[in-house]
Amino acid sequence: MSLEISLGNFYGIDSMLEIGIIIVSLIISYQSRKIYKLIQEKRYNFFAWAFLSVAISFVFKIISNLTIVHRFYIQNVNFVAVIAREFQEMQIIQFFSFILYKVLFITGLLTLFFITTKTEDKEKIFLYIYFGIIAIFLSIYVNFIFHLTVAIILLFLTEYFYHNYKKFKTRNSYLVFLAFLVITISQILFIFSDLNPFIYLLDEILLLSGFIIFLINQFLIKDEKKNKIRSHKRFFAGFKRR
Amino acid sequence: MKKRTKLEVIRDFLLVLKGAEKTRITHLIYKANLSNNSIKPYLEELIKNGLIQNFNESEKRLFSITKKGCAFLEDFNKIRIFSESYGLG
Numbered sequence: 001m002s003l004e005i006s007l008g009n010f011y012g013i014d015s016m017l018e019i020g021i022i023i024v025s026l027i028i029s030y031q032s033r034k035i036y037k038l039i040q041e042k043r044y045n046f047f048a049w050a051f052l053s054v055a056i057s058f059v060f061k062i063i064s065n066l067t068i069v070h071r072f073y074i075q076n077v078n079f080v081a082v083i084a085r086e087f088q089e090m091q092i093i094q095f096f097s098f099i100l101y102k103v104l105f106i107t108g109l110l111t112l113f114f115i116t117t118k119t120e121d122k123e124k125i126f127l128y129i130y131f132g133i134i135a136i137f138l139s140i141y142v143n144f145i146f147h148l149t150v151a152i153i154l155l156f157l158t159e160y161f162y163h164n165y166k167k168f169k170t171r172n173s174y175l176v177f178l179a180f181l182v183i184t185i186s187q188i189l190f191i192f193s194d195l196n197p198f199i200y201l202l203d204e205i206l207l208l209s210g211f212i213i214f215l216i217n218q219f220l221i222k223d224e225k226k227n228k229i230r231s232h233k234r235f236f237a238g239f240k241r242r
Numbered sequence: 243m244k245k246r247t248k249l250e251v252i253r254d255f256l257l258v259l260k261g262a263e264k265t266r267i268t269h270l271i272y273k274a275n276l277s278n279n280s281i282k283p284y285l286e287e288l289i290k291n292g293l294i295q296n297f298n299e300s301e302k303r304l305f306s307i308t309k310k311g312c313a314f315l316e317d318f319n320k321i322r323i324f325s326e327s328y329g330l331g
Contacts, residue, residue: 032328035321038314039252040291043330116329164329172327217327224319 014201015062017208024211025055027218043115050111057104064097102139102146106132109153116160147190154184175217183210247331251276252293253318255284259294259307260315266304 029051036044067090110132119125132149139146161177186206193200246254251274258273259265265273271281285305288294293311297304314321325331 028328031324032330035324038291038293038310038321039249040287041248047328047330160329164326168326170323170326172323173329176327176329221320221323221327224323 014204015065017204018058018062018065020208021211022055022058024215024218025051025058028214029055031218031221046111046115050108050115053104053108053111057101057108060097060101060104064094064101067091067094067097099136099140102136106136106146106150106153109150109157112157113153116157143194144191147187147193151184151187151191154180154187158184172217172220175213175220179210179213179217181210182206182213186210247325249318249322249325249331251284252288253315253322255288256293256307256311256315259305260312264299264304264306266302270305 029048032044032051033048036042036048110128113119113128114125119128135145135149139149158177158180161173161180165173165177167173183206186203186209189199189206190203193203254274255270258270262269267281267285270276270285271278274281276284285294285296288311289296291310292308293314294305295308297306322331
């Protein structure tokens with residue numbers, strides 16, 4: 001009997017990259033939640049939930065990747081029943097974890113879309129969620145529908161962050177715009193990932209690169225603490241002038 | 243004049259309170275550049291979140307900054323940049 005279970009595509013390399021995405025998403029989520037606790041503004045709470053949703057989605061993607069069975073050879077017929085059951089269970093785990101990945105990823109992105117477009121109408125939110133569910137359902141049969149939907153949402157987000165960069169013209173806002181742009185490109189390329197497995201690996205690297213840019217932004221924000229005293233002094237100087 | 247964000251209003255509030263040990267509401271209205279009506283929700287929210295505290299002294303309602311409020315001021319630049327970069331400001 002020979003049973004070979006691959007650790008996803010590329011023997012788990014893609015899963016290693018996705019761990020990086022999870023860590024970065026959790027850092028952003030934590031930061032936003034911390035601000036929400038201080039000033040109780042709902043946007044920060046939703047923003048934290050959006051990135052948490054993205055982080056959890058990639059946990060399910062890893063589970064889904066690690067349960068992909070590429071080759072399955074049985075030479076000893078006595079083991080057929082046992083192996084067939086194991087195989088079936090893995091397929092079920094793979095199927096449901098992949099669906100959960102899609103649901104949570106789209107939920108996270110749609111939440112970001114609602115925050116950035118300031119959508120508060122329940123009817124509009126319901127309609128977008130409905131289309132999201134339809135896209136996930138259709139993607140069970142035609143996988144690229146999912147990546148196409150994600151790419152469209154990301155295109156809107158990228159446009160928003162481009163305008164945000166134009167508004168503030170800061171290094172940090174530029175990095176966030178760049179991160180979303182890279183992630184959008186990766187999702188557009190994902191549409192063609194079924195054609196060649198190396199396109200899939202390239203997409204994963206691009207996706208991680210986008211999240212690394214987020215991480216760089218987080219480090220730069222952390223470094224900003226040095227400026228605090230100067231800015232406070234400037235504020236009081238303003239009062240004295242009055 | 244550019245409209246202040248909620249974050250900036252809170253910062254201005256806390257800076258006024260940090261500059262003085264105890265502050266009266268009229269002083270806050272003047273220094274933080276807010277109207278009598280618009281200041282109340284901010285005060286309630288800041289007290290609720292533990293950034294400021296209020297107490298009565300000689301029948302006057304006074305306000306002072308808490309440790310949490312001071313921590314917010316120290317982290318204000320980080321919070322502002324985070325908000326701006328993610329378009330939340």
